[in-house]
Amino acid sequence: IHNLVYEVHHKDGTSRFLEASVQTVPDRDGKPIGFRSISRDVTERRKREEDLERYEAFFENIEDSIFELDLRGRFTFFNKSTSCNMEYNAEELKALPMRARFASPEDASATFNIFRDIYLSGAPARLDAHKTVTKTGKLLYSDISISLIRDRSGNSTGYRCISRDVTDRIKLEMEQDALKERLAQAEKLESIGTLAGGI
Numbered sequence: 001i002h003n004l005v006y007e008v009h010h011k012d013g014t015s016r017f018l019e020a021s022v023q024t025v026p027d028r029d030g031k032p033i034g035f036r037s038i039s040r041d042v043t044e045r046r047k048r049e050e051d052l053e054r055y056e057a058f059f060e061n062i063e064d065s066i067f068e069l070d071l072r073g074r075f076t077f078f079n080k081s082t083s084c085n086m087e088y089n090a091e092e093l094k095a096l097p098m099r100a101r102f103a104s105p106e107d108a109s110a111t112f113n114i115f116r117d118i119y120l121s122g123a124p125a126r127l128d129a130h131k132t133v134t135k136t137g138k139l140l141y142s143d144i145s146i147s148l149i150r151d152r153s154g155n156s157t158g159y160r161c162i163s164r165d166v167t168d169r170i171k172l173e174m175e176q177d178a179l180k181e182r183l184a185q186a187e188k189l190e191s192i193g194t195l196a197g198g199i
Contacts, residue, residue, distance in 0.1 A: 005019050005020075018039045023037075024036075065163040066082065069159045075093050076094075085142075086101075087138070107130075107131050125145075127146065128143050142163040146161050
């Protein structure tokens with residue numbers, strides 16, 4: 001048996017995890033008379049694996065989009081919410097050109113300028129109500145926090161982003177603004193009507 005992991009309890013109440021390889025010990029006639037085992041302590045490795053599993057579960061189930069881009073703006077890493085929000089599957093998202101995500105050339109240009117500033121300054125930035133277009137053509141508004149990714153040598157390698165879908169909020173604000181505008185127009189017409197009646 002290889003890679004058998006088991007838990008041992010110490011006298012003081014603590015426990016450790018051991019990984020063992022076990023084989024039988026035969027006598028001169030080949031009959032098993034016991035076992036030979038080599039074990040090593042894998043407690044720290046197991047803890048790291050559990051932490052990683054917990055992190056992955058959190059990462060994949062969070063509603064916010066979490067993703068990384070290379071310096072050309074291509075997706076290199078993302079969670080399920082990113083794929084769902086953009087309406088692309090994982091392979092499509094990896095192949096998606098950066099310019100294909102924008103609602104207009106003006107939005108693309110403004111975004112490129114912000115990413116360039118982050119690259120040059122190294123300082124994180126935030127995009128509020130940033131507009132992107134999903135696979136089906138739906139307009140998506142997002143608040144995005146962006147920071148620069150550096151390798152161990154300090155070289156810039158890409159961008160890390162956390163994005164929250166605020167489309168419903170923006171639409172509500174637009175509806176409220178439209179209502180205010182209509183109310184202002186109605187009040188203006190009422191004033192004109194009152195003035196005309198007076199004349």
